Amino acid sequence: MNRFDAHALEEALLLKEQKDVLISEPSFVDVVTAGPPGAEKIIQRAFGMGADRGYHIVTEDFGYISSFMTASRLSAVAKKTSYDLILTGIMSEDMMAGQTGPMLAGIMGFPCATGVVKTSLHFNDNSIEVEREMENGFRDCLLIRLPAVLTIQAGINIPRYPCLSNMLAANKKQIITLAAADLFLEPIREREFCVGMEDPEKTRSGQVLEGSLSDKAGQVFAFLRKKDLI
């Protein structure tokens, strides 16, 4: 599971636990992933953490898949149930785009806040108060009417480990699978394409020290001495 998604799931579970204490009507945490065959392992882990239901949108395309494509696919599941809150990680660790959540919000017509580091549900007026992280230690504090999409930043919580009783229950749970190709009548056209990959440029000389561990320690020590830093 993507690191930021683990934080998003943890936050969903915490909100559900808070809500269950105060309101008798039960709430559910569903987990949705769009990925190739094998991605259901992520849903199994989510069950282990405490998710109630799991959807796997099975994708067959390889290579670059845009955020727009993923958001469109997720919206097909999101539209089936009237969710109050949709949480995503702030970004994936591989593509680092951070667009799937806000684009999903756009498709659903929901308001969206990105980089959320604190949440607090307001049960009386069906809204959620959030803090978004900004630069230089500033935070933006917003009150958002539900339903809404939040993208969750690391640091908001510490994701729990899957627990044994949940893991055992997970074996009995069925993952609902949908073929990505069947979701839409007309195939979705990508709006941008990956045309290559390369290594990042160096900004400094990057001299690599050679020798044994002790040699390297000695070289660094001598260097710092020479520069009069130690």
Next chain:
Amino acid sequence: MKQILIIAEIFEGQIRQVTWELVAAAREIEISCSQKQNPPDIHIIVPADEPTHLAEKISKQTGMDVIGLQIPELKTYTSEIYIDCLGRLIKKMNPTHILAAHTSQGRDFAPGLALKLGAASIPGVSRIRADGDELVYSRPVFENTRIMLVRPNPDRPVVLTLMPGMFKPDIPRVEKQGRVDIRKISFDSASGDKGRIRHRKIIKKSCENQALKGAKIIVAAGRGVGEKENFELISRFANCFSSSALGASRPLVDMGWIGYEHQVGITGTTVAPELYIACGISGSSQHIAGMKDAEFVISINKNPNAPIFRHSDLCITEDVLEFIHAFLKKAAHIDIA
């Protein structure tokens, strides 16, 4: 002909520095296509409740045409107001390129804006290159270890968010002031009222750490330290120097191992010491942007492909804990530790 729109970044009534970088990036696009065709038309959009003063300032500084987008409801930024008002204005203008900053604000509204415009969307652009008649955009992926080259579908406009610090603002053109055009547009909430996102306040989590900011030597720890208990070893290493400050990468702060005031990076403290020693830090873009002005950088990481090594003067491919133990042994001989 290309038409480029720049969305100025305004925070608490001030023009953010990154706005000038967006202008520099627009000029790069201008140069790359002016050899072949008509120069592009560039406009800067300044969204604010009272944009006149800001718009005048930007047009003076850049010599470019500026649209002051007056949105009476825009007391403070919200994605909902930006996407609605910018979306309606931009649809009418039909541009080819829309440039915004890859900041907490730009990342928040740009994907929704692209969706509303039916545009391609390329986030976190670090470089723009001409490839024949078309432009190719570079963006870091895989935790900063690779660069992906992306080309938008030419039949659509493209929304780009540009990584701060990657496009150098050039000397302003002062020969003429651009035109300033004020356009008023009211927020049209989809829910028919004041909107679904209400801004409450901006809070300052913690001040920038002056001790860290002014430090001559910074010893900074990252995920490579493994466990919270190993901080003691990092501190002993830091104590080898007569005066040093302890820094940390974001994950350690997120895990609660060390206070936020030690965080180096865009979301923490931006530093420029004489010597920066990165201990087990992989080097996320937000961390590197926070320490790139250090005079000399030494990095210790057991992964030879760690992105931090590309931004280091001296690279030590070792486990950081083993290296520090070895270093302390050397230092002990001279009895300074």
